[in-house]
Amino acid sequence: MIKDIFKQLWKDKFARIALLVLGVIYIALFLADFIAPYTKDFSDRTMAYVPPSKLFTIDENGKLSKPYTYNYVREFDKNNLEIKYRLDRSKKHYIKFFSKGQPYKFLGLIPMKRHLFTTDRDGRIFLLGTDINGRDVFSRLLFGGRISMTIGFLALFVLFPIGLLFGGISGYIGGRVDSIMMRFAEAIMSIPSFYLLIILASILPSGMTSTQRFMLIVIILALIGWAGFARVVRGMVLSVKNQEYIQAAQSIGASKMRIITKHLLPQTTSFVIVAMTLSVPSYILSESGLSFLGLGIQQPDASWGNMLKEAQEFTNILYRPWLLTPGFLIFVSVLAFNLIGDTIRDILDPKSKVR
Amino acid sequence: MELFKYIFKRIIQTIPLLIIVSLISFFIIRLSPVDPLAELKLNPSISPETVEKERQRLGLDKPVIIQYGKWAFSFIKGDLGVTSTGEKVSQKLKERIPNTLLLTSIVIFLTWLVGVPLGIIAAVKWKTPIDRILTVLTSIGMAIPSFFFAVLLLLFAVKTGWFPIGGLTSPNFSDLSFGGKFIDIAYHLVLPVFVLFTISLAGLQRQMRANMLDVLDSDYVKFARAKGLPESVVIYKHALRNAVNPMITLLGFEFAGLLSGAALTEYVFQYPGLGRLILEAVLKSDINLVMASLMMGAVMLILGNLIADILLIITDPRIRVKS
Numbered sequence: 001m002i003k004d005i006f007k008q009l010w011k012d013k014f015a016r017i018a019l020l021v022l023g024v025i026y027i028a029l030f031l032a033d034f035i036a037p038y039t040k041d042f043s044d045r046t047m048a049y050v051p052p053s054k055l056f057t058i059d060e061n062g063k064l065s066k067p068y069t070y071n072y073v074r075e076f077d078k079n080n081l082e083i084k085y086r087l088d089r090s091k092k093h094y095i096k097f098f099s100k101g102q103p104y105k106f107l108g109l110i111p112m113k114r115h116l117f118t119t120d121r122d123g124r125i126f127l128l129g130t131d132i133n134g135r136d137v138f139s140r141l142l143f144g145g146r147i148s149m150t151i152g153f154l155a156l157f158v159l160f161p162i163g164l165l166f167g168g169i170s171g172y173i174g175g176r177v178d179s180i181m182m183r184f185a186e187a188i189m190s191i192p193s194f195y196l197l198i199i200l201a202s203i204l205p206s207g208m209t210s211t212q213r214f215m216l217i218v219i220i221l222a223l224i225g226w227a228g229f230a231r232v233v234r235g236m237v238l239s240v241k242n243q244e245y246i247q248a249a250q251s252i253g254a255s256k257m258r259i260i261t262k263h264l265l266p267q268t269t270s271f272v273i274v275a276m277t278l279s280v281p282s283y284i285l286s287e288s289g290l291s292f293l294g295l296g297i298q299q300p301d302a303s304w305g306n307m308l309k310e311a312q313e314f315t316n317i318l319y320r321p322w323l324l325t326p327g328f329l330i331f332v333s334v335l336a337f338n339l340i341g342d343t344i345r346d347i348l349d350p351k352s353k354v355r
Numbered sequence: 356m357e358l359f360k361y362i363f364k365r366i367i368q369t370i371p372l373l374i375i376v377s378l379i380s381f382f383i384i385r386l387s388p389v390d391p392l393a394e395l396k397l398n399p400s401i402s403p404e405t406v407e408k409e410r411q412r413l414g415l416d417k418p419v420i421i422q423y424g425k426w427a428f429s430f431i432k433g434d435l436g437v438t439s440t441g442e443k444v445s446q447k448l449k450e451r452i453p454n455t456l457l458l459t460s461i462v463i464f465l466t467w468l469v470g471v472p473l474g475i476i477a478a479v480k481w482k483t484p485i486d487r488i489l490t491v492l493t494s495i496g497m498a499i500p501s502f503f504f505a506v507l508l509l510l511f512a513v514k515t516g517w518f519p520i521g522g523l524t525s526p527n528f529s530d531l532s533f534g535g536k537f538i539d540i541a542y543h544l545v546l547p548v549f550v551l552f553t554i555s556l557a558g559l560q561r562q563m564r565a566n567m568l569d570v571l572d573s574d575y576v577k578f579a580r581a582k583g584l585p586e587s588v589v590i591y592k593h594a595l596r597n598a599v600n601p602m603i604t605l606l607g608f609e610f611a612g613l614l615s616g617a618a619l620t621e622y623v624f625q626y627p628g629l630g631r632l633i634l635e636a637v638l639k640s641d642i643n644l645v646m647a648s649l650m651m652g653a654v655m656l657i658l659g660n661l662i663a664d665i666l667l668i669i670t671d672p673r674i675r676v677k678s
Contacts, residue, residue: 187375190660192652194615195633196383199645202637203386285500289619292502293634308503312623314520317510327503335498342494 005273008347015343018336025333029145033104035116036139037125041300042102044124047072047134051085052322053126055095068092071124093123129322131310137322141329144302149333151218151303152283156276158222159229164268166226167233168260172241182234188227197224197286201295210301217296221283229275236271237264270348277341281334288330304330362665369657376653377430381423384646401441409436409643430650436643438636444647447632452651454523455621455628459613461544462551463606466559471599473556474563478598479590481568489564493557501616505550505623512546519543521625547624551616555609562605566598573597603667607660614652629655 009015028035050072059065070087077084101118105111119125128137170181188196200220204213240246241264249259290296291305292312299306304326310316316323392415395406412429413422413436429436435444477486512518519525523543524536531539570576571594579589618630625631629648636644 183371183375187372187379189611190372190376190653190656191380191649192611192614192618192656194618194630195649195652198618198634198637199380199383199649202640203383281498288500289502292619293622293638295637308506311503311506314509314513317506318513324503324506327500327506330500330503331498334500335494338494338497 001269005344005347009340009343012343014339018339021332021336022340025145025149025329029142029149032139032142032146033106034112034114036136036142037101037115037118037127038136038139039102039104040140040143040302042135042139044130044134046074047124047126047130048132049083049320050074050124050126050130050134051320052129053124054087059092067095069095069119069123069125071122091123093119093125095119095125128325129320131307131323137307137325140302140307141304141326144304144307144326145329147214147297147301148284148287148304148330151214151221151287152280154218155221155225155283156279158219159226160272160276162222163226163229164233164265164272165260167230168237168265170230171234171237172256172260172264174238178234182231185227185230189231193224194286194289197221197290198293198295201290210298213298214301217287217290221286224286225279225283229279232271232275233265233268236268240264240267274341274345274348277337277344281337281341284330284334284337288326358668361668365661365664369661372657373654376657377427377650378423380646380649380653381426382419384642384649385419385422395437395439395441398439398441405437405441412436426646430647435647438644439639439641444643447644448629448647448651451627451629451632451648452655454626455614455617455630456655458544458547458551458617458621458626458628459610461548462555462613463609465548465552466556466609469552470556470559471563471602473560475567475590475595475598477560477564478567478571486564489560493560496553497557499554501550501554502619502623504553505547505620508546508550509623518546521623523627547617547620547626550620550624551613554616555613558612559602559605559609563598563602566601567594570594570598600667600671603663603670605663606666607656607663610659610663611656614656 009019033039053069053072055067055069057065057067059068069092070089071091071093072085073088075084075086076082095117096119097117098114099118100113101115103111103113117125126136126138128141131137131140166181166185170178170185197220200223201217204216208216237260246259246263249263254263287296287303288305288308291303292308294306294309297303297306307326308324310320310323311327392406392409392413395401395409410416412434413425415422417425433445435448438444438447473489477489480486508518509520512520519542523540525531525539525543528536528539571590576589576594579593580586584593614630617628618634620626621628621631622634629652633645633648633652635641636648
């Protein structure tokens with residue numbers, strides 16, 4: 001079934017582009033340690049807010065040369081009272097491919113030193129400039145993307161089992177159990193989700209490791225979304241629970257749990273697939289919003305949301321537009337997920353014309 | 356009469372819902388390790404008597420169940436306690452809630468005004484370039500993170516100077532005449548409204564398009580066409596009425612989404628609304644304020660759904676028959 005969906009997705013022009021874009025993003029994130037010229041924790045305090053490095057392939061004599069770059073020097077302009085960055089043209093720094101740079105552990109396991117591209121020891125290559133701490137924005141985009149682009153999926157894997165089981169039990173057992181369970185779900189849905197999200201995030205204790213925090217944020221994101229999902233599952237279970245094959249299962253003495261998990265819930269598969277692809281983007285957006293406010297992923301860890309935190313200052317968005325790049329990446333990946341989700345819905349549910 | 360009975364029943368149904376919401380939010384906040392009076396105690400301008408009064412009011416020395424009872428009782432009486440700066444919470448909410456309601460109701464009005472016609476156009480011109488373009492545009496609108504879009508628009512406002520950068524009123528607001536005040540507020544609302552409008556338009560347009568396509572497929576529309584009615588009558592008289600009904604249910608959901616989306620937008624634009632209030636309260640761990648604004652958010656949402664339901668009963672007679 002998955003293979004069929006994929007084949008049909010590939011046929012659709014928009015979906016194919018979206019798949020390719022997401023493919024490139026995820027491969028880049030997987031290889032982040034190798035592609036990024038610097039490690040996650042690298043910072044050069046003398047190079048705060050440096051604009052993107054300029055790359056040259058034609059040297060000062062007008063001849064073709066190996067690609068090289070110049071370092072920036074920070075200068076204070078006394079007349080205008082502003083800090084300026086000037087290219088230090090005295091020394092060329094050639095860009096080296098597949099050469100040794102800062103040591104890292106590939107995927108946290110294999111110690112390696114090679115990077116896709118680096119420059120010499122005292123040269124600096126910042127493709128997208130640096131942030132307030134002199135950290136390379138390009139490298140942090142890759143490391144931050146790992147968090148931003150996986151958190152949604154992880155939340156879904158927590159949320160969907162809960163929602164399926166809750167909706168399944170509520171719909172199949174019915175009666176008073178059903179009405180109590182549904183009132184509870186409705187109550188959760190009655191709290192504006194973002195309000196609940198920030199409150200849950202704010203009561204997290206502060207002394208946690210970054211992994212613990214990450215896991216708890218996944219759980220919080222999952223807690224927000226399950227109720228609406230459970231309601232739809234309940235509706236679907238209600239519509240099939242009186243069919244003959246369920247009666248057959250009951251008469252051979254199958255337990256309630258077995259009927260729910262083996263006979264009723266599989267009926268919701270296509271809805272689940274569609275709902276999953278369409279809700280990944282909303283979790284990406286929620287995480288970035290949370291981190292943007294400083295309640296999600298914390299420094300020094302990067303996520304696209306907390307990198308955008310710097311865009312809260314006017315001076316940054318006016319004079320340092322490279323700090324806005326995470327926003328564009330969020331936009332592109334959410335758009336791609338939406339396009340794929342829409343196309344999958346068309347494939348699995350040809351009657352529905354929401355697009 | 357039947358109608359009023361149904362509406363009354365529907366209002367009664369919201370009471371248990373509110374009780375569960377209050378229980379959930381109360382226990383979430385009690386989970387927090389923060390001392391609810393810590394901020395108050397640290398503030399030198401607040402007398403120990405006030406702190407003691409709060410402790411008594413919240414019943415902090417008693418078991419959690421009694422604490423909840425005390426809190427719920429004073430909530431019903433309208434006594435919401437004081438904020439960490441010593442202001443009355445109810446006063447603060449009174450200032451902020453109308454602003455959020457103003458913002459969201461303008462956005463809902465505009466999205467309906469634009470989204471419904473666009474949905475109809477897309478459905479009527481199904482699978483033509485117009486439909487495709489609208490789909491692409493709404494996809495883009497759905498994908499922009501609200502806070503990022505708000506930041507970009509703020510940048511635009513700073514660069515061009517065409518729009519005020521944040522807030523709801525100008526510094527000289529109190530000196531303005533009534534008309535001037537109106538224009539001033541409208542001027543400040545343009546950008547926040549635009550952000551929320553762009554984001555919520557997509558969902559509405561798509562839903563309208565889908566409903567319309569479903570209805571256009573139905574037998575009675577085919578019959579109306581077969582009868583030789585002009586296309587405009589078929590669409591605007593027969594199809595539209597039935598396609599709009601499910602949208603009214605959506606109104607409640609739209610309101611919920613807007614309240615959430617508004618929080619970030621209000622934050623970026625420094626707009627004095629409920630969303631920013633709760634955010635600031637959360638960041639300062641001002642428990643009374645968080646509790647009260649969470650409850651008010653839920654109350655607004657439940658009321659929104661209630662209004663949508665009642666509207667639906669009025670417009671769709673089938674529901675009355677069913678109940």
